[in-house]
Amino acid sequence: MVSELINANPIVYEKKERRARSMPTAVEEYAVEAIDQQEVFDILSLQLFWITFTPTVEHCSMATIIGLCLRVKLSRSLPSRYKVDIRVAPGSHASESAVNKQLNDKERVAAALENPNLVDMVDECLAPSYN
C-alpha cells in the first residue's frame, strides 16, 4: 500500500438513501404481504450491473485496484448469474480506456486474483464493508 495519501482531501460523495421496503407489521400466520412492485422489478431487471466509479484525481494510481475491489465485493455478494461491468466515470481518469479494458477483461482479473499480494490488498480494502 502507498505510505502517503495521493489525495489528502478527496471529494466524498453522499451515499444514496436506501429505499424503504414495505414490511408487514403484524407477525401473524396469514398476514398478506403486499407485492412490492419496485422490488419485483429490481429482481427481474438486474441481469446486468453497470458500475461507474469516479477516481478522486485523474492520475489515480489506485483506479484498477479500486475497480478490482468492486468486482470482488460484487462477485462475493451476488448470485453468479449476474453480469458486472465496471468503468470509471467518463472523463474522470487519464487512462480511462486502459483502466476500463483491464477491469473488464476477466482473464486478467482471474490472474490478478491468483496473486496473493493483490488478494491481500483487496481483502484489506474490503474488510470495513463486511462489518
Next chain:
Amino acid sequence: MEFYEGACELKLLQTLEGHTDRVWSLAWNPATGTAETPLVFASCSGDKTVRIWEQNPSPSSSSSSHSSWNCKAVLEDTHTRTVRSCSWSPSGKLLAVASFDATTSIWENVGGDFECVSTLEGHENEVKSVSWNASGTLLATCGRDKSVWIWEAQAGNEFECVSVLQGHSQDVKLVLWHPTLDVLFSCSYDNTVKVWADDDDDWQCVQTLGEPNNGHSSTVWALSFNKTGDKMVTCSDDLTLKIWEMDSTSMQSADGYAPWRHLCTITGYHDRTIFSVHWSSEGIIASGAADDAIRFFVEDKDGLVDGPSYKLLLKEEKAHGMDINSVQWSPGEKRLLASASDDGAVKIWELASLCTGQHVLPSIKMFYLSIYHGHLKSHQSVITFFLGQSSGNGY
C-alpha cells in the same frame, strides 16, 4: 450441405460436472471418433486440473442421445495455478497444457494413464494458450509477457525453444497453427492478429491484421480455420466475428506466403464479449460468448450481391448459467459440440437437422431482454450502482 434457418435444433446430450471452478477451454482428441476409437476430449479449469472425458461405447449408440460420457482421468497436482488451455498433438498421444503458473506441461497417454513427461519453462508469467502444428513437430505457446514461443519436439519428449517472437504490444490471448501450413496465428489484447512464418529458420511476423485493415477494435480472443484452411474467423470483445480469406492470387514474398484479407464482419448478433469461435468441417461457425448463448452461423448463399455474408442459423439462449468460454466441434461423423463455461460445467450438444417443424425460440424472454437492453443503453449514465445498495443480500 445446405442449411435453412429454423431447420436445425440443438439438443443437449449431457452436462458434465466435475470441475470445481470455471472451465476455460476444451480440446477434442483429433485421433478419436472413429469406429474403433470412442471420442475423447480434455477440459481445463481454474481448479488447476485437466479432466479427460470419454464417450461410452454403448451398445445402443445408434441413438447418440443415449450414449454417455465419463471422466476417465484427472490431471492434477502438477500446476499450481489456473490451467488456461490445452492442445492434443495430431496423433492424439500427447496433450500440451498451458497454465497461469508460467509453465506448459506435456502429458503422454500410456495405456490409458496420463503421465507428465516434460515441462516447458521460459515465459515470465501466465501462459495463456498452446497449439501443435499439423505435423506435431512444433509447439507454440503465448502469454501475458506479450511473447509467442515456438518449441521443436525432439526425440525422447524433449522440447527445444527455437524462437521467441516479440511483436504484440499487450498480452497474447491465443495461438493457433494453420491446419496444413507451418504458419502461426496469434491474437491479442492489443486488438490485432499476427501471422508468423518461417523464412530460413528465422521466424518473423509476416502480417498484422489490425483495425487499419478492417480488423477488430478490441481484444481478439480466438480464431478458427475452415476445413480447407483458406478462410479464418476471429472473435473479439468488440462484439463481432470477422471472416478473413487467404489471398493466394497476390503472392507477397518469394517463399510464397499468401496474405490474408478481410472478407466480412458478422455484427449485431452478440451482446457481450465473444470468447470462442469454431468453424466445423461442414462450414458451420459456432460462437460462445459472455451473454451465456451459443450461436451458429452459415454462409448466406443468397446475399452475394454485396459480397459474401453470413447469417444466423440458430441461437441457444442460456446455453449455460454463466459466460461461455469455449465451444469446440468434435471430430468424427456426428455433429457434436462441446461447450465450457464459468458455471463449471461442460455440455455436449448435438446440432440435429429437422425434417419437419421449426425450432421455437423462447420469444417472450427474448422480447423482455431486448426491452431491458434498450432501457439500459439509453440510461447508461443514470444506472450507476454503488456498493452497499445494489442488492438486498450480504450488506
